[in-house]
Amino acid sequence: MPDLLLELRSEEIPARMQRRAAEDLKKLVTDALVERGFLYEGAKAFSTPRRLALHIAGLPARGEAVREERRGPRVGAPEAAIQGFLKGAGLASLDEAQRITDPKKGEFYLAVIERPGRETLDVLAELLPEIIKGFPWPKAMRWGAASAQPGALRWVRPLQTIVATFGPETETPEVVPFAVGGIAAGTVTYGHRFLAPGPIEVRRFDDYIQVLERAKVILDADRRKDVILHDARDLAFARGLDLVEDEGLLEEVAGLVEWPVVLMGSFDAAFLDIPAEAIRATIRANQKCFVLRKGHAAGGSEDLAPAFILVSNLVASDGGQAITAGNERVVRARLSDAKFFWETDKAIRLENRLPKLDSIVFHEKLGTQGERIARIAALAQELAPLVGADPALAERAARLAKADLVTEMVGEFPELQGLMGRKYAALQGEHGSVCAAIEEHYKPVGPSDRVPSDPVSIAVALADKLDTLVGFWAIDEKPTGSKDPYALRRAALGVIRLLLANEMRLDLRAQAAEQTAHVQALTDTPEAYDEVRDPTSGRTTRTVKKSVCERNAKDLLVFFADRLKVYLRDQGARHDLIDAVFALPGQDDLLMVVRRVEALQKFLDTDDGKNLLAGVKRASNILRIEEKKDGRAYDAAPDSALAASGEPAERALAEALAGAAATASQAIATEDFAGAMRALSTLRAPVDAFFQDVTVNAPAPKLRENRLLLLNALRAATRAVADFSKIEG
Helix, strand or coil, X not given: CCEEEEXXXXXXXXXXXXXXHHHHHHHHHHHHHHHCCCCCCEEEEEEECCEEEEEEECCCCECCCEEEEEEEEECCCCHHHHHHHHHHHCCCCHHHCEEEEECCCEEEEEEXXXXXXXXXXXXXXXXHHHHHHCCCCCCCECCCHHHHXXXXXXXXXXXXXXXXXEECCCCCCEECCCEECCEEEECEXXXXXXXXXXXXXXXXXXXXXXXXXHXXXXXXXXXXXXXXXXXXXXXXXXXXXXXXXXXXXXXHHHCCCCCCEXXXXXXXXXHXXXXXXXXXXXXXXXXXXXXXXXXXXXXXXXXXXXXXXEEECCCCCCCCHHHHHHHHHHHHHHHHHXXXXXXXXXXXXXXXXXXXXXXXXXXXXXXXXXXXXXXXXXXXXXXXXXXXXXXXXXXXXXXXXXXXXXXXXXXXCHHHCCHHHHHHHHHXXXXXXXXXXXXXXXXXXXXXXXXXXXXXXXXHHHHXXXXXXXXXXXXXXXXXXXXXXXXXXXXXXXXXXXXHHCCCCCCHXXXXXXXXXXXXXXXXXXXXXXXXXXXXXXXXXXXXXXXXXXXXXXXXXXXXXXXXXXXXXXXXXXXXXXXXXXXXXXXXXXXXXXXXXXXXXXXXXXXXXXXXXXXXXXXXXXXXXXXXXHCCCCCCCCCXXXXXXXXXXXXXXXXXXXXXXXXXXXXXXXXXXXXXXXXHHCCHHHHHHHHHHCCCCCCCHHHXXXXXXXXXXXXXXXXCCCCHHHCCC
């Protein structure tokens, strides 16, 4: 079957955009083809710094004819309905529609729409220009004299050539006939900008890959990554060194070169006095180079070596000596700056930097960084006993945690915040836990990031994230849809992971309410305050309303619940079980919520659990119907004497409920949720027998009422663990 080859060659595409752009191109073209009824066998997209390419295999040469029957309104329907039907079906009048009789619904109109199959080449010529003109680049530009014209082509960088061919492997493919921005599709492309700058004619994909390879272009980004990684490892090994691998940098560098050539440079060993992280950040950020560490042959340590790996886009006649020397000069200059920053920063203690933070605004409604640090320090000191930390150390760590933001090194390399603070704190003799907390209080940043385990780090990390969440909740800057400019979802997930990974107990509602009072005091929201005038002094003091704090805390707890659902779903937990637990009042302790969900999931995986769930749901449905009919709630305790005088199954259920409810309540009081589930599992047989042998809606009113109260007792017993009505199945 025929294949499509599409190449869009331009000036250099930013590395960070290439992979996403290739996937967008594949999705846009394949979706458009499938929408038009053209199925294919496979598709793959590629990217290099100067081109996007797409290969679609197994397209039909011609689309199949389509016959569709579209049912319309009844005969005699209003005119608006008739006209809508005609327009949607593409009919000129009702004479073109058929009249069909349905024995139940009467006579109605039917449109039979037949579309002949179209040539694939024509369809491609129609859809490709639209996709190119509307391509979703994050940033795009116009260029040349035509850029002033309305509707001028926008592309990430000036588009230069388009290759678009379609045809079977056994024949010469045809050029897809279209043009965009004055550039006509053809069969001519170009290889490496410097190593093979001449025109190249290509026809089909297999030839295209081979021709580009000869023209010093590796089309597949993943293959370029492999070449760089393996050559870098080999070169480092040959010098007795180890490569410090960096997936993000590798992805970026592979997007900067079409023909990677790996070289090694060096720098003065005196620069190794700078922290390794700063050296790596300097070389990575400024030169896109990889750092090396001393290998076993050179001492077997984790220390950095005075060398680095660079990736060139040229095969130089001198073996890359000039390129390496140029990079070494730049690296030397950058490391000289980093050494100056390091020496300058060491001369000033962290606490002496704090006054600078008083003049840096964190948020116009939430005050300065200095004010925020004071709140975090107070909260960390309060949280410390709850997480097993020393309050004094937690307060000290929180005070110093943001001080490195005003250092020279972090000013140059913001990604080193926290880490440089730890270095400076260690140099000035701070306690080890304080040093660790300064670095770790930002963690966990992402789902794969490490969770701190030191109690002081936990206290400061929780304080930092809770203050952020409470603050932006207080000023009503909550995440909406996909927008989350202050990374509040990440902060909430960080709190969740801190608590769960360290098995910490924390009343989030109470903490959020208390912190709201401190944050709200910064805002100018009159309705949030109670004003009290002192008759003696005449002074008026303002206190944040308790209702405001509680409302804010309640709303924030719902947000935590939503984040916890996402987290647990990613861990394999069922969302309905999470809802069933959160439906209970007072679920402010996330660790206990998770343990309830785990116990509930294990219980429902058993036959007893599944059958009891079915019985409880049946009981809940009966109660809902009867309560609505009677206009009352059956929420009192059943009459045990009346139940004892009833049917044997009724008597057995009443006795089982009394024992199971008491045992489950005791287990829950000691947080033994598995034990509570075992107690409830004993109800399976009595519940099954009750529904099999007993008529709930008995003729005698008293007996009927008591049996409904008995069902309510069953519902109440299970609600001690979770709201079973929220569980699916």
